[in-house]
Amino acid sequence: MNKRMKFSKEHIIELIASYHENTISHEDTQVLKEWLDSSPDHSKEFANYLTLLKESGAISRLNYLNENEAWMKISASLTKSTKQAKTRTLYSWLPYAAAVAVVFVVSYFMLYQVTSEYDFNKDYNFAEITTVGSKKAILTLDGGKQMILDETLTSVISEKDGTLIEKDSSNSLTYNDNKNDQLRLIHNRINVPRGGEYSLVLADGTKVWMNSESSLKYPVQFAGSTRQVELTGEAYFEVAHNPSHPFIIKARDTEVKVLGTKFNLSAYDDADYIATTLVEGSVELSSLGNKELLKPGYQAVVKRGESEFLIQAVNTNLYTSWVNGVFEFHDHSLEDICHQLSRWYNVEFFFTEKQYRDLRFTGAAKRNKPIDFTLEMIEKMANIKFAIRDDKIIVGRSTD
Template identity: 35%
Template sequence: MEKEELHKKLDNFLAGNNKESVDGELFSLLVRMDECRKKACPPNKERMWKHVRNALKLSRRRELMRKWAVAAAIVMPLTVGLCFYDYRSDEVVPVPENMGKRHQVSLTLNDGRVLQVQQWNNDSVIQESGTGILVSVGQQMIYHAEKVQLKEEIFNTLSVPRSTEYQVQLSDGTRVWLNSESELRYPVDFVSTERKVFLRGEAYFQVAKDTNKPFRVVVNDMMVEALGTGFNINAYQDDNCLRTTLVEGKVRISYSDTRQECILVPGEQAVLKEGVLTSGQVNVDDIIAWKKGRFVFSDMPLEIIANQLERWYDVEIRFDDTVAKYYRFTGVMKRYNELEQVLGLIEETTNVRFKVEGRQVKVFRNL
């Protein structure tokens, strides 16, 4: 019965149905399969079947052979990506046509190696100081801590450039959505008495509950502490303030410079600007719309809108007329629309016009 359940989990994973909830049993299976792939490299199908069967001690081989064949077909192509990690190969991994060098999500390992995780064409499993990392093509990264006792925390850094967004599931089960031009530094396994991560840019956190280890996010001199909570932090430097918005649960915001502190309830936002910490009610759905693939601008100055468009479309927006910065716009648009579509909608209801020249956008008032 247990084997049938494990087999069902693998089928769902290969079909892309449960990549957000990889448990320890399934993760161990993926690691074993990858080890089998290495032993059978260069590819030898008969040897690979043997290693897979022996590792999992399967019965009913005839019935399961067809489905394990699918699993092997997925694992065998991982050779190039994993050799790149384990043996520091100089071989260049092909970049998909729709992924330019400017927009590569990168993972910096503890030893300083920088890996371009979106270059691979197949899901990959790698190891970092006893912690397994499942990299799902173009979607997310999942950490699963093995039974290895680390004496100190080992950190990774995930960097998401402009025009991109990415997800990571930390070793404690906490899920993080990173917006464009953002960076998260975190332990591969939380071995300390607290779970502390460091953020630059914007991210949404769905924190796994652990009453014995508080979860803390450090942003410059501000700290957000949570227990079993969903919240969004916006800390882009060009916005000149830090915003924490609570969706569910409870968080404590503290600012060390002035020892200010506040506790948020769902639907509230804390803003740290020019050394002053304030809080108030906001529309949460508008704040986290980026996570659902939407731009939501509610009576927003064009200067603030321009900052968001620059990060997402990787362009530079220049206001030839300073007054135009303060014009306001309200609208909801898909983030995956072409830039020209978004600019066109703004032009229809605002007294401005845009001129696109390559990666530069000029803004003029209609006089």
């Protein structure tokens, strides 16, 4: 597994719970190890997730464990799981990191004397731990220089090939076609963080709206027979029509080839699928050798590592409304809704029980409103409550 890949936090929480309950498979143990190995901060996150799971009742009591008992319990669990798999491929420090994490949890409980339940009856100010998303991004020029795209940035940037990049009053970028023959392609990259969005116009006139936690790599001037860009995350494209130079978006194993059209492409690293939603025109999709043509009003979804597309008619507004500043849901799971909210408001959600993730909702909310508005709407529509613990929003129900 690529250590640079992003992991779904919900999946990691499930793995930690299974690990503690000694029901984790050998394959999942490897995934957990890769996650721990991918960042020095993950040991602390491991401890925090154990805290959350314990408080929600998903993990039995830990506050009586001392360091030696924690070590023995985790070591025994690992030994059992490796024997079942008949393979010993774990790194020796994994049980140590887990044991330290458990001890950290014990200390946390003793220090703060937290209760075993969340207080869902309290009135919380969710705006205190969230920020409403705004137009912001980081531009990386061809030589590696990075520039923060905000209102303080100079209005004109010059690339090494003479291309002028203009920033207008709405803090959007426009690349001017300099009409020069290019000996080599010069690329820029825009990274939009959590809690951000950004828009730009490429040198060929193609308009791109980028959603939170997304990255786009593109040439400052297109050359050759195709116009190719690379996307991670989500973006809405209005591709300038040019039959002799197809526009190609690469997203992991998938390619989207168009001549001139409007569509939304969602290809987040922490999702196991890529979704293309066509508004107008036509696109040719390809994944691992398989090709499909998509018609307006349809969406194609392909799972990571697979070649078959699931194609179905959809209301395209549900997948493009974010461009106009609206969250729109129709029979969406609460888990999917919280994923979108977490990226826009830069906050993490934690579900106390799996069943809450599958609750379905239909509705809409303005993205420029504080998150409290959307959470209150969800609470009124279902028997669900939200609470705050540290910097996370907890999803559950009151026991009263």
